Amino acid sequence: MSECAFDVLVVGGGHAGIEAALAAARMGMATALVTLDSRAIGRMSCNPAIGGLGKGQMVRELDALGGEMAHAVDDCGIQFHMLNTRKGPAVRAPRAQCDKHRYQDRMARVCLSTENLTVLEGKAEELIIASLGSSVGGAAYRLLGLKLADGSELRGRAAVLTNGTFLRGLLHCGFEQTKGGRVGEDAAYGLSPFLERLGFERGRLKTGTPPRVEASTVDWSRTTPQPGDDPPVPFSHSSAGVVLPQVPCHIAHTNEETHAAIRENLHRSPMYSGVISGIGPRYCPSIEDKVVRFSEKERHQIFLEPEGLDTSWIYLNGLSTSLPKDVQDQVVTSVPALKNARILQYGYAVEYDFFPPTQIRATFETKLVEGLYFAGQICGTSGYEEAAGQGFLAGVNAVLKLRARDPLILERSDAYLGVLVDDLVVECPREPYRMFTSRAEYRLLLRSDNADVRLMETGHKLGLIPAESMRRLEQKKRQVAAAARYMETHRHEGKDLLRLLRQPEHSYRDVEALDPGLQALSLSDDEAQAVEVEAKYATYIDRQNQQIEKWKRMERRVIPENFDYGAIKGIRAESREKLGKVRPRSVGQASRISGVTPADLGVLILYLDLPERRKGVS
Numbered sequence: 001m002s003e004c005a006f007d008v009l010v011v012g013g014g015h016a017g018i019e020a021a022l023a024a025a026r027m028g029m030a031t032a033l034v035t036l037d038s039r040a041i042g043r044m045s046c047n048p049a050i051g052g053l054g055k056g057q058m059v060r061e062l063d064a065l066g067g068e069m070a071h072a073v074d075d076c077g078i079q080f081h082m083l084n085t086r087k088g089p090a091v092r093a094p095r096a097q098c099d100k101h102r103y104q105d106r107m108a109r110v111c112l113s114t115e116n117l118t119v120l121e122g123k124a125e126e127l128i129i130a131s132l133g134s135s136v137g138g139a140a141y142r143l144l145g146l147k148l149a150d151g152s153e154l155r156g157r158a159a160v161l162t163n164g165t166f167l168r169g170l171l172h173c174g175f176e177q178t179k180g181g182r183v184g185e186d187a188a189y190g191l192s193p194f195l196e197r198l199g200f201e202r203g204r205l206k207t208g209t210p211p212r213v214e215a216s217t218v219d220w221s222r223t224t225p226q227p228g229d230d231p232p233v234p235f236s237h238s239s240a241g242v243v244l245p246q247v248p249c250h251i252a253h254t255n256e257e258t259h260a261a262i263r264e265n266l267h268r269s270p271m272y273s274g275v276i277s278g279i280g281p282r283y284c285p286s287i288e289d290k291v292v293r294f295s296e297k298e299r300h301q302i303f304l305e306p307e308g309l310d311t312s313w314i315y316l317n318g319l320s321t322s323l324p325k326d327v328q329d330q331v332v333t334s335v336p337a338l339k340n341a342r343i344l345q346y347g348y349a350v351e352y353d354f355f356p357p358t359q360i361r362a363t364f365e366t367k368l369v370e371g372l373y374f375a376g377q378i379c380g381t382s383g384y385e386e387a388a389g390q391g392f393l394a395g396v397n398a399v400l401k402l403r404a405r406d407p408l409i410l411e412r413s414d415a416y417l418g419v420l421v422d423d424l425v426v427e428c429p430r431e432p433y434r435m436f437t438s439r440a441e442y443r444l445l446l447r448s449d450n451a452d453v454r455l456m457e458t459g460h461k462l463g464l465i466p467a468e469s470m471r472r473l474e475q476k477k478r479q480v481a482a483a484a485r486y487m488e489t490h491r492h493e494g495k496d497l498l499r500l501l502r503q504p505e506h507s508y509r510d511v512e513a514l515d516p517g518l519q520a521l522s523l524s525d526d527e528a529q530a531v532e533v534e535a536k537y538a539t540y541i542d543r544q545n546q547q548i549e550k551w552k553r554m555e556r557r558v559i560p561e562n563f564d565y566g567a568i569k570g571i572r573a574e575s576r577e578k579l580g581k582v583r584p585r586s587v588g589q590a591s592r593i594s595g596v597t598p599a600d601l602g603v604l605i606l607y608l609d610l611p612e613r614r615k616g617v618s
Contacts, residue, residue, distance in 0.1 A: 006032045008398050009146055009156035011124045011191075013041035015384045016162035016376030016391030018107055019067050023395035024160075025117035026066070027463055029402065032154055033111060033119045034146070036166070036186060041119070042072075042107025044384070045165075045182045046209050047315050048100035048307050051235070053083060054435035055385040056093035057416045060451035062389055063236045065396075066464025068110060069388045070235035076103040078247050078309055080232035089533045090444040091437045094235055097228075097249060099308035123149040125190035127159070129198075129369060138562065141198065143371035149190065158398035160364075160373040162391050165207065167192040167353035167378065172270040173346055174324025182350065192353045199368055200355050205432050206276055207382060208286050208349040210319040211328055213341040215312040222337035223250035223304060237452045238469050247306055250337075253299040254287070254319075257334040262291045265327045276322070276351055279431045284382070286320045286349070287331065302335065313344055322349035354380045356428035358582050362421050363407045364394035367583065373398055379424055382432030389417045396462060408458070411555065413442050413548040415455060426582060426592045441551075442544050444537060449529055453477065479527045484534065486518060487511070501535045508532040554588030557608065561585070568607055575600040 008024040013035030021033040063070035077096035128145040145155040166181030166188045226249045232242045266272045303317035357379040364373045375394040376387035410418030459465035487497040492514045508528040512518045565580040575596045584590040
C-alpha cells in the first residue's frame, strides 16, 4: 500500500475542484487533485455556456478574487452577450457560449502545469480520520487523509470534496438505467455510504440534459439567428480581449405536435412514473415539466447553441428530457427546423447524492469533521458558476485555517458569492440551488461592472491578484473620482454637468462630448460606465448603503460557536432544533432560518446580551 502526503487534497476535477485546487496551490500549499480521469478535467457536461443572471456576476467576482474561470471563458468563448442591457445595471449580467473542447483542454493544461499542484487519477472511497470526542457544536473527527479504491492512501491536513453528480450517480433515459456520473463515465460508490456512517445526513437530487444534434442536419433557414455582442465584452478584469472567432446561436420553437408526443408518453418518463426519486431544478425544467406545468402555452423556445468551432454538435437548450430514445426522436423531428436532424447524443437525467449544506460552516468546512470541506453539487447546488465559487472559497479557507489565519467569509452585502454561502448554510435546498439576481437584497451594489472595486483588494491580500492588477484598479478609481469631481464643479451653457448626466436620455459619452475638460480625462468605457451608474443611481445606492448598515448591526451580534440552544428556556422546540442544527454565527443569520420567529430571536438576544442569562454557553 503506497502513501503520499500533501497539505490539501481536492477530490473531483470539475469546476469546483479546479478552483479549489488552483487556489490552494497558488497560495503555496502542496495540493493534490484526485480525479477519475485527468482527461476530463473541466469537462462541460451540460451546456458549454458560462454566466447569465446572477451567475455572470459570480464569475466576475471570482475573477476579482483570483479565480480561473473568467480567464478560461475569454480564451474559449465563441459568443459573448450582455443580458438585460435595456434594464437597470443591477440586473445586467454577462454570458458566453464556450468551445467545450478548448475550455476542457485549457483547464486541464493549467492544472497540470501549476506549481505545487499534483494531478492524480483515482477514486476516493473513504476518509482517514481521528476521533476528537464530542462537544457542543464542535467536530467529532479530524481529517487525516483519503483512502483510494486501489488501496493507496493520501495523507492531507485538509480535503475538499467536489464530487459533482458522481456520488452514486445513476443515469436515466426512459426506463434504461446506467450507473455513472455522466455519459460514458463511472460513478463513485464508496464515499457516500462512508459519510453516512460517520453521521452525515444525505439527500438525493437530479438534473437533466437535452439531446445534441448534428449541425449539418438542421434547417437553419427555419430558425432565427441570435448574434452575440459586437464588440464582445470579456469576463476577466485583466483580459486583453476575446481570442476566438464569434458565431451566432439560433432559436426554434416546439409546437402542438411536440407537446402531443410528450403528453402521450409521460407514462414512459422516469420522472413521471416515479422511477426517479431525486428532485430536479424548478428553474431549469425538463420539456416534460414545461408541457405539463404550462399547458396553456402553444410553444416553447429552443436555443440551438454550438458546442465549439471544430465540432458539429448543437446543444438544444430548452429541450432537457429523460424520455426514451424513440420518443426523443419524435420530439426533436416535430420541430420544423429539426425535421431531418440526426441526434448525436440523447438527453438523459442523472440522479446523485448530496449532503445538505446546513452541515457545513460559512467557510465550507463540515461541522462533523475538522479539515473536511464540501463544495459544488455535493452541497445541493446546480451550475458551473455556483460550483466554481464554492470550490474557490473552500480551497482558500482550507489554506487560511492551516495557516491559522482568519477565514474568508463574504457577507450578503459583499458579493453574490456571499449570498450563495449564506443561503446554503441557513436552509437546505429543496431542489438544486441556482443563483438569481432576485436572491440578492443589495443587487444594485453587487453589479458585474464593480466586482473589481468590491473584491480585488481581498484577492490581492490572499496573494492571488498580482500587483499590476491592483495598479490598474487604483488608476480606474482615480479616473472615476476625477470625472465625478469635475462634473460636480463644471457647467455647460449654464447647466450642471452632473445633473445632465442624471437625466435618463444622456449617457456619460453624451455629456463628455459637450466639455473639452471632461474629454481630456480620456476615460475608458469601463470607467465611463462606473461614473454613469454612480451618478444616475446615487439616491438608490445611498438607500441600499443605509439598509446594509442596519442589517450589519444584526450581523455583528455574534453567537458563540459552542452555544447550547437546548439550555434556552422560552423558545419553541422547532426553533431550538433548527438553531442547534444550523448553528448560525450571528443573530442576523439566525433570523433568516425559516421557522425561527421574532419572539424566538428576542429570547435568544436576551441570553446573549445579559451576563446572568448566558447559560447557553458551555
